[in-house]
Amino acid sequence: MEMHNHSLSSLFDQLGLASNEEEIKGFIRQHRIHLSGGAKLHHADFWNDSQAAFLKEAKAEDADWSDVVDQLDVLLRTSSEE
Numbered sequence: 001m002e003m004h005n006h007s008l009s010s011l012f013d014q015l016g017l018a019s020n021e022e023e024i025k026g027f028i029r030q031h032r033i034h035l036s037g038g039a040k041l042h043h044a045d046f047w048n049d050s051q052a053a054f055l056k057e058a059k060a061e062d063a064d065w066s067d068v069v070d071q072l073d074v075l076l077r078t079s080s081e082e
Contacts, residue, residue: 004069008072015054015055032078041072044076
């Protein structure tokens, strides 16, 4: 099985979101407050159905996207930026 090392930028592309560094930081700032506690990333109310399904599948199948999905999850749960 071939593994890919995807970036946050490529994940945002895959999700149909703006993928430059400033847009990603803005998205994380905007949506950080909406994801707290033990809520699963794909249950957040800011995803559309397609995005939520992709994120859920990436985690469930431990797909080659799972590392970068985990990275996004951590970024959305932290209290401040880098």
